Amino acid sequence: MNLLNSPVFGIFLSIITYQIGLKIKARFKNDLFNPLLLAMFMIIGFLSLFHIPYESYKIGADYIHFFLSPLTVALGIMLYRQRTVIKKHFISLIIGITAGVATSFFTILLMAKAMGLSDMLTLSALPKSITTPMAISLTQILGGEEPLTIILVVITGMSGAFLAPFAVKLFPNFNAIAKGIGIGTASHAVGTSKALELGEEEGAFSSSAIALAGLITVLIVPFLARWFGLV
CATH class of the missing domain: 1.10.150 (DNA polymerase; domain 1)
Structure with a gap:
């Protein structure tokens, strides 16, 4: 015992x-x-x-x-390693990732309203598309439930990795920037593992999107949550 x-x-x-x-x-x-x-x-x-x-x-x-908190700081290393890609395509990255973060927020909000979910469940779902350490920190700020957020983060990553090849085939004219940003923003590290299989460029942009999407999400989601009366 x-x-x-x-x-x-x-x-x-x-x-x-x-x-x-x-x-x-x-x-x-x-x-x-x-x-x-x-x-x-x-x-x-x-x-x-x-x-x-x-x-x-x-x-x-x-x-x-x-030890999850120090991992959040380690994302800065990822940004540093991808600094050349970020500098070269900074505007495209910021616009694409911000659009992805906003789409995720409003999709969750609309689904939660349609299904009659409580504010607590909604807040727990909002960080689902960013990497686990940042998702936990954000759900603590919002007042969600950490275990639920972690489960949703894992499911989101698995879904992104599973659906990414189908999405790429569905939109064959999208370039490596669009594919990488989309996968990294929607499904963080697990999705990025699949992006790396699609190509080196896709993997690089997806890796850049992980950290940037986390930062943008942490910055704007609390504001949006307050704006819509969730907190």
Whole structure:
């Protein structure tokens, strides 16, 4: 029982389930088998099967959560590495990413209104298209639920990686800039992994879009949320 109430339990369970998820992903080579999502399901199943309270797991999980904040700063490295691309196509990047962020916000808002979702659920969904560390920080600012936001971020990334090849075929005349910005803005790092498979340029623009989309989202979404009375 002492082990269950120590940080070792949560950290060990997280690492083991994620490693299993990586093995499954490598075995099937399918974007639907996302290691993070698989780890989440395995942890939920393990805790439920052995009737272990979530609070026991959270003791160790909080230590892992602590390291997400420094990862947000690390996005600056990504921007630095892509500085040549950003400088050359700065206007296109900003316009495209801002349009993508606005589209995401209003799509979620309209769907939430149509489905009668609560403001809390709506706020939790708003950061779904940016990378996990920034999404968690934003949902804390907005007053959403972190676990729900994380799940939606994973699902969004998986959806983007799965649908990106179909979208590219549907719009064959779009250049590498449009493809990369669209994938990176809509589905962050998981989608970018698919953009890299499409081509080097697509991957570069998608990588640039991850950090820029996160920054733009953090800047304008709280303002829009207040404007529409969500917070």
